[in-house]
Each structure stands twice: as structure tokens, then as C-alpha cells.
Amino acid sequence: MIRKMINFRVWFIYLMLLPAYALTNTDKTEKITLNATQDTSIIILPKDQMKHQLKNYSAGGKPSLVCSDIGSMFFVAFDTFEIFEELKILNPKQIVSVEISLYCLQPESKTPQQIIARRVLLPWKEGKQKFSSADKNDLTFNSCLHRSLTWNKPPAQAMLKEIDGDHPSDYNGSEDISHRIDALVKIEGSEQRYIWKGNLITSAFQFWLINPDYNYGHLFALRDGSEKVKFASREHPNPKFHPTLTIFYKKN
Numbered sequence: 001m002i003r004k005m006i007n008f009r010v011w012f013i014y015l016m017l018l019p020a021y022a023l024t025n026t027d028k029t030e031k032i033t034l035n036a037t038q039d040t041s042i043i044i045l046p047k048d049q050m051k052h053q054l055k056n057y058s059a060g061g062k063p064s065l066v067c068s069d070i071g072s073m074f075f076v077a078f079d080t081f082e083i084f085e086e087l088k089i090l091n092p093k094q095i096v097s098v099e100i101s102l103y104c105l106q107p108e109s110k111t112p113q114q115i116i117a118r119r120v121l122l123p124w125k126e127g128k129q130k131f132s133s134a135d136k137n138d139l140t141f142n143s144c145l146h147r148s149l150t151w152n153k154p155p156a157q158a159m160l161k162e163i164d165g166d167h168p169s170d171y172n173g174s175e176d177i178s179h180r181i182d183a184l185v186k187i188e189g190s191e192q193r194y195i196w197k198g199n200l201i202t203s204a205f206q207f208w209l210i211n212p213d214y215n216y217g218h219l220f221a222l223r224d225g226s227e228k229v230k231f232a233s234r235e236h237p238n239p240k241f242h243p244t245l246t247i248f249y250k251k252n
Contacts, residue, residue, distance in 0.1 A: 036234045036243040037079040040126045044071035063236040068228040077217025078245040092206035096248040099197040103232040103241040113225035119165035119178040120216040171214040
């Protein structure tokens, strides 16, 4: 009789604690890290070095990504569609936070350089390492509307206030990149990783979860700086330096 009473109490306590355990387990945050699926730099040279001022030079396939004070910048994109499907991340609320990590190879100055990230609003492809006008969907931010314009000449980098990549109507239109800055990082040295994160980076991937066709990634460019900064691209020979995306999420 005593043994039966003990067994009953054990089972009663177990049943009482089971819902709390299940709730705690559901709220547990997991993480997954992905490599970039696409990246390229748009290179702007000084006028005395650039014979074709009205054409873009896209440096896809190189081991480094570069941004400079005279207009060079780069794109990085992460295809998250399959991993969201695989992990059953179906609701934006499951995405707790997101971090984009880039490995700095070489700042050419000891002065800190501030680098911003903005959402890209138009499709692009990796470049062919040559000066040329872009074919449709070839190598630039907006090959259809600005095929013969470099990024540092209007209306290249077209931005309109309140067009920030938060709505489907912001994409595939006349704007190249978002007006709002998603994140800013101060680069203070080389041979280390820097992370772009925060609510706006996270909300970008929450939006792209529901609208995967508009995931054109981010543009990275100098905001305040006077020198060239180089980061490792996905083609860098050392895979430890490749651009990465870390997603912190909750299971469905």
C-alpha cells in the first residue's frame, strides 16, 4: 500500500512538472550559422586611373570585398530559404536575432572607419572583373535603370525617404538601396571579425522569411572614413574568413 502511494505521488509530481518542462523546452533559443551565397564589389577608381568613367567595374570572384571613400562598395547576400524550410522556421517571431559577420583583412589607416549596411532593393549578380555596362540582372545594383552609371554618380544609389525594404512595394522599383541604415560598425583594426546586428538587421530577415523573393542582401559602404577597407569574400582561400550569417531562433 505504501509503495502504491509513493508511485502515485511520483507520477502526480511528474504530470504537474511536464507542462512547465515542455514550455521551457519550446522557449529554448537555438542558432545556425550560414556562409554567404553571393558577394561582389563595385570598384570606383580615381579619375586619373579610370579610363571608362561611365561604366561599372564589378569584382566578383575575388578573395576580398572592398569599400572606399571615393565610392567603392560591396554586396553580401545569404540565401535563407532552404534553411528556414529545413528548420521549420515559419513565423517571423521565431527569429530572435540575426548577426552578419565579416572578417577584416586590411584597413589602410589606423583611424577608425565606420561602415554601414543597407538593404538592397533590386536583384544583382556577381561581377565579371571587367569594365562594362551591365546586361540585364548582370553585375550591378540596378543594371536596368543605371547601366552606364557608376555608383558615385547620380542617380546611382537612388534612395528615397521611407523606402526602407519593409514592404514588398519597396522592391524591384526605382530605388536601388534602402534609405534607412540597418546597422553601423566601427572598424578599428585588421585580422578580426566585425558583426553587424540589431533590431533592423533582424527585421530584414524576418521580412525575407515571409518574402524570400526579395532577399537581395545588404550593401556595405563607408559612412565616415578616408581610406580603403578590405574584407574577406566567400572566395577567400581560408574558409574561416568567409562572410557568415548567424540566426538565433526558437523551434516551432
